[in-house]
Amino acid sequence: MNPDGEVPDALLKSLLDKSYQLVLAGFSKKKQRQILGIEA
Secondary structure (H helix, E strand, C coil), rough: CCCCCCHHHHHHHHHHHHHHHHHHHHCCCCHHHHHHCEEE
């Protein structure tokens, strides 16, 4: 980590991806498709 508190973009993106996946996992499959714009 940098001493000025900056978070590397790659790390930030990784954390966002993981948290997004956890949020999506909480929804039903149908809801996931709606959120992602994949209408069945």
